[in-house]
Amino acid sequence: MKNARIISVGDEVLSGQIVNTNSSYLAYQLTKLGFLISKHVAIGDSHLRIEEEIDSFLNSKDLVVIITGGLGPTHDDFTKEAVAEKLNLDLELREEALSLLDVYFDGEKAESDNKQAYFPKGSILIPNKIGTADGLIIEYNNKILILLVGPPHENIPMMEDYVIPYLKKNVNNNFLNKEYLIMGKSESHFEDLLKPLYNQLKNVTINPYGSIGRIRYQINGFNDDIIEFNKVCLEFEKLMKRFIISDNYDTIENKVVSLLKEKGYKISFGESCTGGMLSSMIVSVSGASSVLNESFVTYSNDAKIKHLQVNKETIDKYGVVSFEVCEEMVKGLRAVTNANVCISVSGLAGPTGKTKNLNVGDVCYSIYLNERIISEKKNFKGSRDLIRTKACFWILYRVFGLLTFGE
């Protein structure tokens, strides 16, 4: 497997003023091309630091480095110059770059802009379709150095139009990748389940990527190992079974909306502690209008009584976080909306409000589907927002299960 690294140059990344989305974008693209990423590095606008990093790259086993930032016209842009110096390459004026600059500035070019037309001898130019500073590729001692500008809206077109085709041509593109979205248990439970499979792995790798309430498992390998790769995927599916939400890069929100669309169902929510988050997760999917007409945020007891026909006596007797209240909420929601899938949720998101019978993180919910009401209770750990977010993902997971397997 061929190795690559990514270097970001710029003080604003270093001090945390901007999130380094370049690194993840470039790493994602390189991974899809079959590269193994060895490291990301972010350094400041410093000649010395850039030269140190070039040294480190030249002394490594990595084949490719992509460096972003420091190609502009200002006094603290000197990535190209530092790289050229390190590699002992002269800078030369490139007419095609100069004429691009002239077109861009249309007679208003500043003196300092001209340095953007000088490039290390023998380098391949990457035209910038958006801004003024072009990128470049340097082939040097069987290594490849790719220099791109910093702003994502300028370097993404450079990457897509020039760098990816260049690397596809120059690198064996025989990489296999499969991603599974897994929900319903903790990461350590799934890891225990997968232990026998991990022990069998030879050239194929399995990597879990956990986020709130869900885990994406990546299975990676090369064409030469396609038999092992397919076997591992099959075995993985056998072990994970019902916990698999998607096997093609999809999200739970999309899957639920797709399932509802397929069945011609409408969904509606009566939300208390989640406060509209569940509804918003459905609306985040383009085309949600064909599955969601309306939802209610009934945060106060009165709102539950007024909009969802809950009886005051039920709240007084069982408490507002109870099966009984959730069931009345979901029945009322169904009566008001006539939606095929109705969901009510009431919980204690905290951090205050704990009682003898109710802990922070306790969440009750009812799901109405096909004349049936399922009521369940779970406890979620964490901050107020984490409890609310975990509850939403869990409930979507349950809806997915009910729509797919009927339970």
Added chain:
Amino acid sequence: MKNARIISVGDEVLSGQIVNTNSSYLAYQLTKLGFLISKHVAIGDSHLRIEEEIDSFLNSKDLVVIITGGLGPTHDDFTKEAVAEKLNLDLELREEALSLLDVYFDGEKAESDNKQAYFPKGSILIPNKIGTADGLIIEYNNKILILLVGPPHENIPMMEDYVIPYLKKNVNNNFLNKEYLIMGKSESHFEDLLKPLYNQLKNVTINPYGSIGRIRYQINGFNDDIIEFNKVCLEFEKLMKRFIISDNYDTIENKVVSLLKEKGYKISFGESCTGGMLSSMIVSVSGASSVLNESFVTYSNDAKIKHLQVNKETIDKYGVVSFEVCEEMVKGLRAVTNANVCISVSGLAGPTGKTKNLNVGDVCYSIYLNERIISEKKNFKGSRDLIRTKACFWILYRVFGLLTFGE
């Protein structure tokens, strides 16, 4: 100034599966504490790579390193083990960590979870309040190594509750920092406004940290420069005036809830394209129950007609994204809820649906307050989610302005 570096361990960062928000968050926090960041590095789950980076840190002039990731229970978590090996420290069972694990799992602990209770001899434990893997601080040869878990929702509380107080007490106790939350214009607009102030700076620094719809400005200095520091803060406030939402690390959601509480007001939303997100942002604040009773997600035309008393003719005549529809929505919402502040929003979040008169990102909203209705329209750029999120922050900004300045 003392130097620090940040190392992220994890294949999921390296392969671009997730954006490395840890690095920017930690860099921001360290900068706030008076550190100069020398570099960020991201490496994979590899024993060798971790040891290489520890070597590089020990041989550098940096005082502090924060390493995130690789502390969990899985087979590819071994940051703690690699660091201990490199520093020649034995791992020992820590009873306090073991008992936290037992409480967390409540009898369902898996075999692989136990390794999370072993720590290098002499290290300071950082309890994980959310997940299972604790962090740690190692003081070694006048250097400080801080190991945190990878997931942001787990390492942020660790940083805030333990690491920041530790660094404040032990390393930088004479650092001055003030943070302003600024909203209402673009970052470049504010940067232009601040140019005269930037030109006057001597030892104090100003750093903008932009996120969706809002910018946090950090003003930093040391105790020796307290006169300049106070002057810069004063000048900053004069230039920014009405764009200042908070000067003490608060969020816009908190500020709006506090203002509503102060005035004894209730707020209610009638949401179309935002789909419950606005309501959920208010509910995210602990104590929201005293300001929000109920909200409606009226995504379809019928729901707007049924729940918010919108006339079908108004939708037919002006389109659903229009001042006229938003005004009817907000009047209906006020009639149904009697809330002091009522907000309706209708927009085209895209990516499809563009017409001759309506662009993707066009969002109309009406705000009812004190017998007055204000209707406005804005266009937000970006993806579906970005448009929805920007619209929510913008509307909260407008509510803040109306509650604070009456306009």
